[in-house]
Amino acid sequence: MKKSLFVLFLFVIGLANAQDTYLQCGKIVDVESGKILSEKTIIVSRNKIKEIKNGYVSGNDTDMVVDLKSKTILPGFIDMHVHIESESSPSRYLEAFTLNEADVAFQSTVYAKRTLMAGFTTVRDLGGSGVNIALKKAINKGTIVGPRIFTAGKSLASTGGHADPTNGRSQELMGDPGPKEGVVNSPEDGRKAVRQRYKDGADVIKITATGGVLSVAKSGQNPQFTIEEIKAITDTAKDYGMLTAAHAHGDEGMQRAILGGIKTIEHGTLMSEETMDLMIKHNTFMVPNYLPPVVAKKALEIGPKLNETFAKAYKKGVSIAFGTDSGVSPHGDNAKEFVYMNKAGMPVIETLRSATITNAMLLGEAELGQIKEGYIADIVAVN
Numbered sequence: 423m424k425k426s427l428f429v430l431f432l433f434v435i436g437l438a439n440a441q442d443t444y445l446q447c448g449k450i451v452d453v454e455s456g457k458i459l460s461e462k463t464i465i466v467s468r469n470k471i472k473e474i475k476n477g478y479v480s481g482n483d484t485d486m487v488v489d490l491k492s493k494t495i496l497p498g499f500i501d502m503h504v505h506i507e508s509e510s511s512p513s514r515y516l517e518a519f520t521l522n523e524a525d526v527a528f529q530s531t532v533y534a535k536r537t538l539m540a541g542f543t544t545v546r547d548l549g550g551s552g553v554n555i556a557l558k559k560a561i562n563k564g565t566i567v568g569p570r571i572f573t574a575g576k577s578l579a580s581t582g583g584h585a586d587p588t589n590g591r592s593q594e595l596m597g598d599p600g601p602k603e604g605v606v607n608s609p610e611d612g613r614k615a616v617r618q619r620y621k622d623g624a625d626v627i628k629i630t631a632t633g634g635v636l637s638v639a640k641s642g643q644n645p646q647f648t649i650e651e652i653k654a655i656t657d658t659a660k661d662y663g664m665l666t667a668a669h670a671h672g673d674e675g676m677q678r679a680i681l682g683g684i685k686t687i688e689h690g691t692l693m694s695e696e697t698m699d700l701m702i703k704h705n706t707f708m709v710p711n712y713l714p715p716v717v718a719k720k721a722l723e724i725g726p727k728l729n730e731t732f733a734k735a736y737k738k739g740v741s742i743a744f745g746t747d748s749g750v751s752p753h754g755d756n757a758k759e760f761v762y763m764n765k766a767g768m769p770v771i772e773t774l775r776s777a778t779i780t781n782a783m784l785l786g787e788a789e790l791g792q793i794k795e796g797y798i799a800d801i802v803a804v805n
Contacts, residue, residue, distance in 0.1 A: 442467050443486045445801065446478040449494040450793055453778045456771045464495070466799045473795055490803050496774065497793050498543025498800025500781035501756050502709050503667075503688055505749025506533055506557060506571065507550035527553045534561065534568025536754040543800035544570040544781075544790060546745070548628045548667055548688065549577030549585060555623045570800075572785055574667070575624035576604040578615050578655065583646040584630035584669060606647070609654035616658040627659045629684070631668040632675030643672030643692060652682025665784060667709070673697055680706050686743060686784065690735065691728045698738045707784065708732070708740050711747035712762045733766040742768065743784055744777035 445464040452459055465473040480487050507530045530553055537545060547554045558571035579585035587603060599605040601615035616627055633644050659666050668679035671691040679687060680700045686707045701708065710732040736742055746759045763773045782791030789798045
């Protein structure tokens with residue numbers, strides 16, 4: 423397995439047929455209080471934390487005991503921005519023409535397992551070909567190993583926008599994609615596109631509110647949706663109980679997304695203080711994905727500005743959610759985001775809360791993100 427920050431990881435749902443599992447833990451990080459709890463035993467029944475006892479205790483002969491006395495225990499992490507189907511490579515654009523859906527599906531199982539074994543037990547997938555929906559279902563059934571997935575299916579774009587699937591193709595291959603393919607050019611299109619995502623089995627809605635860095639579209643900053651289109655999308659998503667996210671680098675596109683009702687702004691690279699104030703007013707969250715080194719003009723322009731923007735937004739009081747854009751960056755390196763966020767001024771315990779309590783709240787999952795009685799037993803052990 424690829425070397426990572428994590429020396430041991432347990433997805434307790436998969437443990438044994440024993441009656442209960444007793445995890446004898448040297449230290450537990452209580453992410454809510456910020457305290458370190460010493461010498462505790464977590465008792466897991468099926469997939470839930472049944473009880474947490476003082477000291478090291480064991481059950482009866484049918485129970486399983488796991489010795490974690492030398493480890494520090496944390497809740498499984500939640501990454502709010504991954505692309506679980508793929509990973510950036512020099513052949514990325516060519517693969518759209520050479521790989522079959524089955525090829526993408528088999529490769530996605532590798533990325534899913536790698537993500538889980540890096541300590542990320544839940545992810546929000548923000549756009550792929552639709553294989554991500556099938557992957558989610560296969561993990562839920564126990565057919566393959568991977569994190570719990572909340573997926574957007576195919577993200578939404580405007581014609582020629584960042585997530586238009588036909589960008590860069592010849593006139594013969596370009597066609598005129600519409601809401602079914604995730605291309606929106608009116609409020610009516612927006613409503614239909616959300617309902618199609620729901621029909622397909624998606625859990626969340628993602629729009630590309632501005633141009634992007636790693637696409638063949640000319641600009642990485644220009645706004646690409648009207649406020650009316652965004653409102654139609656968010657209002658419909660609300661009807662169907664779907665969380666909304668907007669990829670956005672440019673400031674005008676961010677403001678339209680916030681005013682249109684989007685809940686999380688992904689990247690937020692060129693965010694102004696005015697936009698930060700809007701986010702605070704509307705309780706909108708920033709998911710500041712750090713870019714890996716990429717030799718591309720747009721990336722060289724955008725990348726260095728993100729650290730400065732994140733630091734300003736955090737200090738100003740913008741709510742921060744943890745997300746990595748893994749798939750653009752390598753899967754399995756998700757935890758490096760903690761380091762980047764901490765270097766930009768966010769205390770360690772707050773980075774941990776952003777990847778646990780905050781993200782569980784955004785996903786509407788009341789039993790995720792903490793090591794507490796009654797919570798789902800997603801548990802990470804580290805040195």
